[in-house]
Amino acid sequence: MTLAVATTPKHSSRRALIVAVASLLGATLFWAGNYVVGAGAVASIDPLSLVLLRWSLALVPLLAIAQLVERPQWRQVLAAWPWLIALSVFGLLGYNLLLYTALEHTDAFSASLINAFNPALITLAAAAFLRERLTRRAVGGVLIALVGVLLVLSNGDLGKLLQAGFGTGELFMLGAIAAWSAYTITGRLAPPLPPITTTAVQAAITVAVLTPLSLAAGGPALPSTQGAIVSLAFIALFPSVLSYLLWNRALTVIPAGNAGVFLNLITVFTALFTILSGRPYTFAQIAGGVIVVAGILLTSTRSRRGRSTAFFWRHRRTGNLEP
Numbered sequence: 588m589t590l591a592v593a594t595t596p597k598h599s600s601r602r603a604l605i606v607a608v609a610s611l612l613g614a615t616l617f618w619a620g621n622y623v624v625g626a627g628a629v630a631s632i633d634p635l636s637l638v639l640l641r642w643s644l645a646l647v648p649l650l651a652i653a654q655l656v657e658r659p660q661w662r663q664v665l666a667a668w669p670w671l672i673a674l675s676v677f678g679l680l681g682y683n684l685l686l687y688t689a690l691e692h693t694d695a696f697s698a699s700l701i702n703a704f705n706p707a708l709i710t711l712a713a714a715a716f717l718r719e720r721l722t723r724r725a726v727g728g729v730l731i732a733l734v735g736v737l738l739v740l741s742n743g744d745l746g747k748l749l750q751a752g753f754g755t756g757e758l759f760m761l762g763a764i765a766a767w768s769a770y771t772i773t774g775r776l777a778p779p780l781p782p783i784t785t786t787a788v789q790a791a792i793t794v795a796v797l798t799p800l801s802l803a804a805g806g807p808a809l810p811s812t813q814g815a816i817v818s819l820a821f822i823a824l825f826p827s828v829l830s831y832l833l834w835n836r837a838l839t840v841i842p843a844g845n846a847g848v849f850l851n852l853i854t855v856f857t858a859l860f861t862i863l864s865g866r867p868y869t870f871a872q873i874a875g876g877v878i879v880v881a882g883i884l885l886t887s888t889r890s891r892r893g894r895s896t897a898f899f900w901r902h903r904r905t906g907n908l909e910p
Contacts, residue, residue, distance in 0.1 A: 619856035644823035693756025732882030738875035
């Protein structure tokens with residue numbers, strides 16, 4: 588999920604700022620809902636079918652909105668097809684397929700806590716592949732976030748983790764954030780493209796790739812209960828379409844670097860959903876989540892010289908932000 592749009596934040600009224608903040612809250616709330624609702628959806632829809640149906644339903648509104656809002660030069664967009672295919676495979680297809688597979692084996696809260704480590708992993712990937720400089724603050728934030736993730740993965744018992752290893756769901760979730768890191772690095776190298784348009788084209792590629800695979804596997808598995816239909820409709824509309832619109836609208840008022848901090852609310856909202864719904868949670872999850880978010884905030888804050896120490900919030904150019 589890459590972060591930026593091709594717009595410049597404008598000076599605006601207090602009311603516009605309030606609307607922008609509300610838009611960021613709405614976007615992150617819907618992305619958190621993808622974890623909670625997705626965990627329920629995979630009980631009756633297999634992950635491959637869920638990803639295919641999600642982007643099939645979201646494709647038409649994304650294309651219509653891209654045409655109305657961004658009015659893209661489609662020839663120029665499609666000329667970047669190698670980049671778009673790579674972004675689709677790593678992001679909309681790879682990340683989401685691994686995420687929903689993980690949710691078959693672990694709870695939404697744990698998955699969101701592992702996902703919270705993604706910005707730190709991207710920082711490391713940028714240093715390795717893009718020669719981004721790691722500051723002491725960034726390294727410290729990454730290490731703190733890693734401690735939080737290990738606390739979640741081990742449920743507070745690091746010795747048990749060394750003996751038994753990672754669970755199936757946790758392994759798939761680690762694969763998901765690795766896929767998203769690859770997506771983000773690819774997005775850094777890709778030519779600048781309108782974000783909603785890029786998301787729409789990636790959705791089309793994802794549908795084109797998954798359709799024959801799903802048919803070969805005897806699918807897609809259509810939702811058979813009212814709950815499954817509602818879950819699919821929510822996933823296709825709110826985190827797949829509305830979140831991107833709200834986020835990109837907010838970035839016309841709030842700089843991307845400041846808006847990026849709101850991504851930590853995905854884990855916070857998921858935790859609130861877990862608690863309010865009465866689902867079980869552990870002290871290790873809460874403590875680990877706090878540590879992860881603290882580490883990411885440290886990685887994302889500015890140094891005394893006024894430069895952002897986090898690669899993740901700078902120079903975003905193309906693609907979408909959160910699945």
